Amino acid sequence: MPILELHNLKKYFATQKAVDDISFSVERGQIFGLLGPNGAGKTTLIRMITGIFYPDEGQIIFDGKKFDPVNDVAYIGYMPEERGLYKKMKIGEQTLYLAQLKGLSKADALKKIKQWFIRFEMESWWNKKVEDLSKGMSQKLQFVTTVLHEPKLIILDEPFSGLDPVNSNLIKDEIFNLAKNGSTIIFSTHRMEQVEEICDHIVLVNKGNKILDGTVKQIKQDFKENLFSIGAEQIASLNGEEPFEIVGTKNHSHIVRIKEGSKPNDVLQYLLNKGISIHSFNEILPSLNDIFIKLVEGTPTARQFQKI
Amino acid sequence: MHKIWLIIKREYLTRVRKKTFIISTLLFPLLYLALIFGMGYIAEKSRQHLNVAVIDSSGYFTAEALEKQNSIDNSSTLTYIKDSADKIITDHKAAGYDGYILIQAIDWQSAKTESLQFKSNKSYGSGTTAGVEAKLNRIWNEVKNQKLGIDVEKSNILTNSRISLLATNIKDEAADAKTAESIAFTCGLLIYLILLIYGSQVMMGVMEEKTNRIAEVIVSSVKPFQMMLGKILGIGMVALTQFFLWIAFVFIVYNIGKASGSGGMANAMVGNMQAMFSSVNVPLILFCFGFYFLAGFFFYASLYGAIGSAVNEDMREAQSLSFPITMLVVLSIAIMTSTIANPTSPIAVWASIIPFSSPIVMMARIPFGVPNTVPWWQLGLSMASLIIGFIITVWFAGKIYRTGILMYGKKPSWKEMLRWAFRKN
Incomplete structure (x- = not known):
């Protein structure tokens, strides 16, 4: 109860x-x-x-x-x-x-x-x-x-x-x-x-x-965007067939978004097959801060007076 | 109930233990005495000794006559001037006089007032020149008596034998108007002071709780109404305590004065007080004073509390909102003064029944005697309407308080506060 x-x-x-x-x-x-x-x-x-x-x-x-x-x-x-x-x-x-x-x-x-x-x-x-x-x-x-x-x-x-x-x-x-x-x-x-x-x-x-x-x-x-951080050497020669896309780099790690229908394992598989050595692989979950801002953004920062 | 009691206790103890309470309790009677004696002393000191040159060409105001008057009353010196009149008219200061009076020939048979002028470099009030005027009149009377052939005996009959009229209430012999007046004035003034001083203490206390934001913590434990009532009752008890201490002070002074039996001022004071206590109904006055003091306090303190809850920390906001309330108290004291002069006039009767002015005005009427000056029905009606009045103001204030105490920002107007009062739940 x-x-x-x-x-x-x-x-x-x-x-x-x-x-x-x-x-x-x-x-x-x-x-x-x-x-x-x-x-x-x-x-x-x-x-x-x-x-x-x-x-x-x-x-x-x-x-x-x-x-x-x-x-x-x-x-x-x-x-x-x-x-x-x-x-x-x-x-x-x-x-x-x-x-x-x-x-x-x-x-x-x-x-x-x-x-x-x-x-x-x-x-x-x-x-x-x-x-x-x-x-x-x-x-x-x-x-x-x-x-x-x-x-x-x-x-x-x-x-x-x-x-x-x-x-x-x-x-x-x-x-x-x-x-x-x-x-x-x-x-x-x-x-x-x-x-x-x-x-x-x-x-x-x-x-x-x-x-x-x-x-x-x-x-x-619920608010995750399928983002992962991959610590690895240069991921080269992308041809559009990989199960992910690179959206940025941060602290020598690649930030990637997994494409729809793919799983994290597919990504690892792909990278391993390419012979790329990986030293870290993490899911990036959105912080509450990001979620908060995302949800509240767009509404006026100060509440307006209204007629009731 | 238990929680209200806790609040009352806190309000009471924090105030009574303060140094300012102890000091003001002790200081007020002393200040009051100092004021009474001080005023007499200042009046004594500020009286001026006038040195007046009298230049007489009528022949009536002789040097001997002036000398005789100077020996009767030494508050001024009149000097007869014979030779150096011109010198004094041009510069009386240099000759050592405060001013001079020029007397032309006067017709003693004239039935009109003779105007003389006291010429001086400075301005003097009539209070200062009254003594000189009296001296001149006494001389003039003697002159007239002599001319008319009236001897001292006849003159005494003429001036001293007169009729005096004193208003006496035949039903209530004890009601001596003079004593009643002074008691009425003291009671009215005390209630006035208590309403203003302790009323504004309630207002400040509420403002303190609001600006400290302790109000929000407390209203999560008790109802806002309990909080307000506790504060009013607690501060009311502080006022009552102070009042009892003053009564105790009077009794101690009275008994010490009586026991010591030492002569002079103390004895005179004890005598006065004895006369005062025996001429009025002391228990009734004390009971009524207690009632009007408390009920009047509830009436006004709740209004002051409501204002305190509505404003922010700004004292000016509080002052501007509480101005109408303060005006009601001041108006009551204005009505009181006319009431003391005429305690049965219609305005006195109505003002002593209508709640806002009744605490002060009724207290100014009661010493004149119940039930002769104030019939029982008037007293009863006045008390009942004051009780109803304070129930209404407490209720009204409670409504405003509940909204105001948690409201920050703009100062509300009286109109908005009324809207809070009449809003449901």
Whole structure:
């Protein structure tokens, strides 16, 4: 049973169809990428999932039941893209306050805060104020406040922005860890290399519509262009009968596209028969970045206002 | 409910623990006392001593008469000039006078006012020359008395025997107008200050949450309405705490003054306060003050909160949007001043029933006496309409708040905010 199912969600604002009929489901324990260009409707979608907005139409099923914002928000952790903490409040008190707002008892919250602070080496921060922290430090704090109440569903909007590689890895490891322990993570970002590295499943939205939905592996297969990189000596005398065509060279490798109806083995066969020595042969799968750009390209970069 | 309580606690504790709260709580009574005593002191200090040359050709204003007046009142010195009149007219400064008065022949039988001029290089207000005028009038009266053959005894009968009229409410003997006026003024002014100061604190608090983007984190845990209500209640409790501390301060000063029994000013103050407390219904006034203070605060704070949620970090936007609200409070204080002069006039009655002005205006009427000046039905109607009023503003503000707190970009107009308020869900 998926942890979250969205059925035909719609949310229209005065001048925009922010979310226009989007459905997808997120499986338990998955790291799920919610992608899309700026203004695609991601934030609106997330705000409906976190109970901040009510959808105009459609249904949200959370953990097998109709989503009930008042009670279910205790099982959701949300880290918005624009980080927010009280600047003048002491860090310990603030973390405790946010945890209690999520429904934890004081004793329980204190115990968990202590554990997380030790894990992230933040013990000395307790009596400091947020305004004393650097951007990266407050990011770590924000992450802790998001996951502290052990939510079933964690929504992270650009969690790595502003973090150095060391702290990025720390957070990344925690994300894997949380997923391993049964939490589901929805991960919203523009950084495609992170998506490829972390996510199992992605959904791409643009202009309020879902335009792509699948596992990272599957999507890459779907968008592959039968390109291979062959590391070999000069491939000479092409006569048009080979099972491939050369489309370019890169780093002393030939980039070839296999012709329709042929298989990679045919290519190798052909080259071996020609007596060409091969030292590498790799399939080139499109990067998510390329797929993203390809799909989103052609639509105006900024969303236009529209009449509804 | 539990979550609202958490929010109230946070709003309350973070504010009460701030140094500015402690300082302002201590400083306000001191400033208030300083203001009262300081004003008297400044008035005393700023009174000028006038050195006036009197050039008399009427023959009535003699050197002896002037000398006698100078000994009665030393705030000015009148000097009779005989020989060097020309020199003084050309340059009184050099002769050591602030100015001079030229008196021509006066007909003592005339029934008209005689205008004299105090000629000087500087401008003086009537407050400064009043003393000189009084002296001249006393001399003139003596002259007239003498001419008419009125002796001192008869003259005393003429000037001192007069009729004084004091408005007394026969049903409510305790309602002494003077005391009621000063209590009414203090209550109205305190509510005015609380509405403006703590109302804008609510606005700033909401703006802080919006610009820090903490609002988005919090509304993923609690409903925006709870968040707003928690803030208003929390800040309301801060105001209440400050108010109780001030009452405690007054009682401590009162009791110390009474116990020490030392004479002079402290004693006089204790006496005044005792007279004040015995002449009015203290429990009723305190209860009403608490009610109008809280209900009025809810009424205005929710509006200020709604504005805070609608604007961005720009203070000017907030000011321009909150201007109409602030004007309502200022208008109330304007009505209050006329109410104190005439607590049963129609404008006072209506302004004390209509919610926006009732917190200040009704509080200015109650010290004059319930149920004689303010009938019970008026008090009841006023309270009921204020409760309904604040329920409406809180509801309305909640609607605006929910949309505004997550909306960034252009400042909305009042029209747009109204649209948010009446939109479904």
